[in-house]
Amino acid sequence: xxxxxxxxxHFLLIVFSLFLRVKLLVRRRLxxxxxxxxxxxxxxxxxxxxxxLARTITLSPQEVFSSIQTNATxxxxxxxxxxxxxxxxxxxxxxxxxxxxxxxxxSEGLFKLDYTIITPEAHQIPPLFPGxxxxxxxxxxxxDLRSCxxxxxxxxxxxxxxxxxxxxxxxxxxxxIEEGExxxxxxxxxxxxxxxxxxxxxxxxxxxxxxxxxxxxxxxNVLGKTILLVSAMLWVGSLFFRWINSHGLxxxxxxxxxxxxxxxxLLILIPMLHTQVFITNENKIRQNYMNPEFGELxxxxxxxxxxEAKVAIYGEEADWFSPQTLCFNIAPTKCVFAKPxxxxxxxxxxxxxxxxxxxxxxxxxxxxxxxxxxFQKISEINPNAFIAQKK
Amino acid sequence: xxxxxxxxxxxLAGYSLVLLLRVSQKHIVADxxxxxxxxxxxxxxxxxxxxxxxxxxxxxxxxxxxxxxxSGILLLCFQTFKPAMRESVVATIxxxxxxxxxxxxxxxxxxMVLAVFALVLLHGKNTPTNTDDAVRLRAFTPMLVYENNLxxxxxxLILNNGIFPSFVPILSWQLAGRIEHFHxxxxxxxxxxxxxxxxxxxxxxRQKPQQGILNLFLVLSIxxxxxxxxxxxxxTLYVIPFSLSFLTMTFYFQERNSRDFRIFLLLMxxxxxxxxxxxxxxxxxxxxxxTYLITKRYRRELNLPSKKExxxxxPFALYLITRNVVFPNKLISMLLAKGDLSAxxxxxxxxxxxxxxKALTIFWDSLFSSGNFGVLxxxxxxxxxxxxxxxxxxxxxxxxxxxxxxxxxxxxxAIFLTPEFTIDQSTIHRSLMILAVSSxxxxxxxxxxxxxxxxxxxxxx
Numbered sequence: 001x002x003x004x005x006x007x008x009x010h011f012l013l014i015v016f017s018l019f020l021r022v023k024l025l026v027r028r029r030l031x032x033x034x035x036x037x038x039x040x041x042x043x044x045x046x047x048x049x050x051x052x053l054a055r056t057i058t059l060s061p062q063e064v065f066s067s068i069q070t071n072a073t074x075x076x077x078x079x080x081x082x083x084x085x086x087x088x089x090x091x092x093x094x095x096x097x098x099x100x101x102x103x104x105x106x107s108e109g110l111f112k113l114d115y116t117i118i119t120p121e122a123h124q125i126p127p128l129f130p131g132x133x134x135x136x137x138x139x140x141x142x143x144d145l146r147s148c149x150x151x152x153x154x155x156x157x158x159x160x161x162x163x164x165x166x167x168x169x170x171x172x173x174x175x176x177i178e179e180g181e182x183x184x185x186x187x188x189x190x191x192x193x194x195x196x197x198x199x200x201x202x203x204x205x206x207x208x209x210x211x212x213x214x215x216x217x218x219x220x221n222v223l224g225k226t227i228l229l230v231s232a233m234l235w236v237g238s239l240f241f242r243w244i245n246s247h248g249l250x251x252x253x254x255x256x257x258x259x260x261x262x263x264x265x266l267l268i269l270i271p272m273l274h275t276q277v278f279i280t281n282e283n284k285i286r287q288n289y290m291n292p293e294f295g296e297l298x299x300x301x302x303x304x305x306x307x308e309a310k311v312a313i314y315g316e317e318a319d320w321f322s323p324q325t326l327c328f329n330i331a332p333t334k335c336v337f338a339k340p341x342x343x344x345x346x347x348x349x350x351x352x353x354x355x356x357x358x359x360x361x362x363x364x365x366x367x368x369x370x371x372x373x374x375f376q377k378i379s380e381i382n383p384n385a386f387i388a389q390k391k
Numbered sequence: 392x393x394x395x396x397x398x399x400x401x402x403l404a405g406y407s408l409v410l411l412l413r414v415s416q417k418h419i420v421a422d423x424x425x426x427x428x429x430x431x432x433x434x435x436x437x438x439x440x441x442x443x444x445x446x447x448x449x450x451x452x453x454x455x456x457x458x459x460x461x462s463g464i465l466l467l468c469f470q471t472f473k474p475a476m477r478e479s480v481v482a483t484i485x486x487x488x489x490x491x492x493x494x495x496x497x498x499x500x501x502x503m504v505l506a507v508f509a510l511v512l513l514h515g516k517n518t519p520t521n522t523d524d525a526v527r528l529r530a531f532t533p534m535l536v537y538e539n540n541l542x543x544x545x546x547x548l549i550l551n552n553g554i555f556p557s558f559v560p561i562l563s564w565q566l567a568g569r570i571e572h573f574h575x576x577x578x579x580x581x582x583x584x585x586x587x588x589x590x591x592x593x594x595x596x597r598q599k600p601q602q603g604i605l606n607l608f609l610v611l612s613i614x615x616x617x618x619x620x621x622x623x624x625x626x627t628l629y630v631i632p633f634s635l636s637f638l639t640m641t642f643y644f645q646e647r648n649s650r651d652f653r654i655f656l657l658l659m660x661x662x663x664x665x666x667x668x669x670x671x672x673x674x675x676x677x678x679x680x681x682t683y684l685i686t687k688r689y690r691r692e693l694n695l696p697s698k699k700e701x702x703x704x705x706p707f708a709l710y711l712i713t714r715n716v717v718f719p720n721k722l723i724s725m726l727l728a729k730g731d732l733s734a735x736x737x738x739x740x741x742x743x744x745x746x747x748x749k750a751l752t753i754f755w756d757s758l759f760s761s762g763n764f765g766v767l768x769x770x771x772x773x774x775x776x777x778x779x780x781x782x783x784x785x786x787x788x789x790x791x792x793x794x795x796x797x798x799x800x801x802x803x804x805a806i807f808l809t810p811e812f813t814i815d816q817s818t819i820h821r822s823l824m825i826l827a828v829s830s831x832x833x834x835x836x837x838x839x840x841x842x843x844x845x846x847x848x849x850x851x852x
Contacts, residue, residue, distance in 0.1 A: 201816075202618065203618070203619065203622055203624050203821075204816055204817050204818070204820060204821065205615070205757075205761060205763055205816050205820045206614055206615060206618065206761070206762055206763055207762075208760075208761065208762065209762045218760045218762070219762065220759065220760055220761070220762045220765065220766055220769075221759065221760050223766050223769075224759060224766040224768075224769030224770075225769070227766060227769055227770060227773070228769055228773055231773050231777070232773070235777060246777075247841070247842055248842070250773070250774065250777055250842060251774070251838045251842035254770040254773070254774060254834075254838075255496075255500075255608075257766050257769070257770060258608075258609065258612050258765060258766060258767065258770060259499070259500075259503070259612075261612065261765040261766050262503060262507070262608075262611075262612040262765065263503075265612075265614045265617075265765065266503075266506065266507065266510075269510070269614075269617075269618075270510070273510055273513065273514040274513070274514050274517035274518070275510070275513045275514065275517070276513075276517055277513070279517060281571075281572070281573050284517050284518070284519045284573070285519040288517055288518065288519045289519050295519065298519075328530070328531055328572075329572065331531065331534050331570065332534055332537075332538050332570060348531055349531075349544075349548055350544065351535070351540070351544055351545055351548075
């Protein structure tokens with residue numbers, strides 16, 4: 001995909017420059033020679049986009065088991081490496097010189113998976129990690145490390161799981177970096193084309209777009225300054241050459257620049273979009289939240305909890321998003337956030353207040369607080385995500 | 392179905408208001424688009440008065456009475472308005488919707504517009520309200536209103552959120568008999584749909600279809616705006632009526648058609664109904680309009696608004712006063728601060744110097760480097776410089792004044808009042824969205840008037 005885009009853009013650039021050359025400088029119509037030139041260039045470029053047969057290394061089950069370093073419990077069950085993940089886990093694959101990792105997996109839990117590479121500079125960058133949502137069942141994942149910031153030949157991949165449950169790795173294939181490959185150029189290009197992802201911060205700002213990550217050149221600056229430069233040249237040129245119609249060309253270049261950026265934005269936006277046409281509202285919650293485990297819990301809460309119930313959300317202390325959104329999803333049912341060592345809980349913006357003794361339903365999500373004895377689970381996704389009611 | 396029903400009722404009320412207030416542009420679809428804004432704004436304002444001034448509980452009956460009132464009045468005077476409606480149908484068929492020259496370019500732009508809009512609709516309708524702040528401002532306050540939970544705790548939230556996002560969704564819930572989260576998504580998308588319809592048709596009606604297409608293209612090329620339209624954040628509900636009002640104001644400056652003046656006043660009133668900032672930008676723009684009219688009157692020019700037309704400012708003034716009596720707008724309070732600016736000065740003095748410098752950098756980066764607005768501000772700044780002399784000599788000058796004042800307000804807030812929110816980038820990009828969308832419309836007006844796709848300038852011989 002990257003190669004095709006690269007080649008197409010080269011091709012378009014050549015055609016456009018030919019057209020400009022003829023129209024602006026030579027002032028002749030395009031004729032047969034030019035068409036032959038275009039045809040030759042396009043054939044050469046099409047040849048370059050034929051994907052080379054990349055060498056891949058497929059790890060044996062023993063190699064998979066031994067190459068994984070993780071803080072989750074790791075077991076080898078037959079030929080499958082099974083990770084028992086509790087709330088979250090980091091999984092390091094002890095291999096370097098890798099471009100892509102292909103995982104065949106079987107998940108018994110709902111996970112949010114991010115991935116990046118371990119590097120001393122990693123702590124300096126914002127967590128703009130690529131990743132995807134994992135649902136229960138078998139899947140084939142392709143993790144492209146080239147789009148990770150600071151990726152190079154020494155990079156070691158790290159997978160970051162959020163969720164609770166068992167995750168089985170059936171096989172791992174690694175696509176290594178070929179000899180003589182320009183790692184820096186590949187990294188820059190992959191970061192340039194990295195798809196946008198929905199994060200908690202996306203409503204405040206979209207991910208920064210780098211034209212060249214190594215030199216921290218931002219794509220809007222590159223394109224914007226190019227438009228400024230060309231437009232300024234046209235303006236100045238129109239003062240000296242009568243046949244340059246800046247009145248028509250200045251807006252044209254402005255629109256062209258905006259078209260280019262808009263097409264680019266569509267390219268990076270489309271992979272993240274939820275485009276299901278026929279989907280129920282409950283399934284929207286289940287499938288389209290940033291964290292599928294949370295989405296499932298919210299959907300079950302809406303289905304199971306009575307309108308008259310008095311609900312407390314038992315959440316992680318550092319997690320501001322989940323309790324608020326759980327309460328919102330079951331509104332207008334009375335809902336508050338449980339806090340340790342307090343008798344009185346409050347809800348969204350402090351509007352609802354309930355005493356701990358009034359609570360008859362608990363929605364539990366990764367909390368450190370123990371479940372009170374008088375409550376029993378009525379719906380469980382995993383030991384860290386469930387709904388309980390008073391006995 | 393309940394959302395569809397509520398939308399139709401709001402449009403019915405709005406279309407009735409369009410005819411009653413004589414702001415019809417003699418085009419059925421454009422009038423319906425305008426009717427959506429007027430109808431939902433009217434419902435929000437009327438419900439606000441019913442609950443906070445008359446202290447009456449909102450119910451399905453009270454909502455239906457409110458929403459059907461304009462249609463009832465129209466029905467009584469139907470014969471008076473029948474010819475206008477017939478004229479609208481004829482004019483709708485006769486409008487030229489597509490430019491006659493450089494059609495290939497406009498087909499490309501229109502294709503992009505349709506592709507982006509289709510994706511926005513699909514993703515927006517599938518959003519599971521996955522905001523990280525589903526509370527306080529967003530889809531939570533209409534739930535409070537629906538439940539008639541209007542206390543000293545909830546009222547500040549509701550009014551700071553704005554009465555438009557807080558009151559309009561409840562009609563569909565009242566019709567359904569229950570709260571449905573996804574109606575809030577649909578409200579945002581419906582608002583966007585009618586906005587896009589309006590910014591395309593308003594110029595087309597004035598024989599400028601190329602400007603309509605440029606409006607659509609430039610607005611939908613703003614990445615952050617496109618993304619926001621798919622969420623449950625209310626920034627688009629604030630940006631859209633302002634931008635439409637700005638567009639109408641630009642037409643008024645150019646053509647001095649009193650109908651445009653009336654539409655401007657009504658839409659600027661609705662701008663005040665979303666977010667605390669809505670009132671500030673509404674007052675600012677109205678001040679520019681007043682200044683414009685005073686200069687024209689000073690020059691004894693004709694075609695100025697009559698005294699009757701100024702009556703339409705009453706809802707604007709009435710809302711501002713009553714809303715601030717019920718619960719003062721914290722921004723206005725800060726600025727007025729008992730007759731002096733000591734509170735604002737205190738905010739400036741207390742903000743540490745290094746933060747302000749960093750905030751300035753981030754403010755600049757947001758406009759040009761962040762990608763949230765694409766390359767719009769690069770293109771805009773060059774084109775304003777290129778056409779500056781002609782802009783200064785034309786009616787577009789006053790539109791530029793509005794944009795400059797808007798920029799200064801956002802700048803002042805971002806750098807001096809809340810630099811911490813600028814630095815952590817929690818509000819600065821969203822604050823600039825209103826500037827971006829209005830600038831896009833301004834750019835399209837400039838190009839339509841002076842640049843692309845005019846025929847070549849006459850060659851000097």
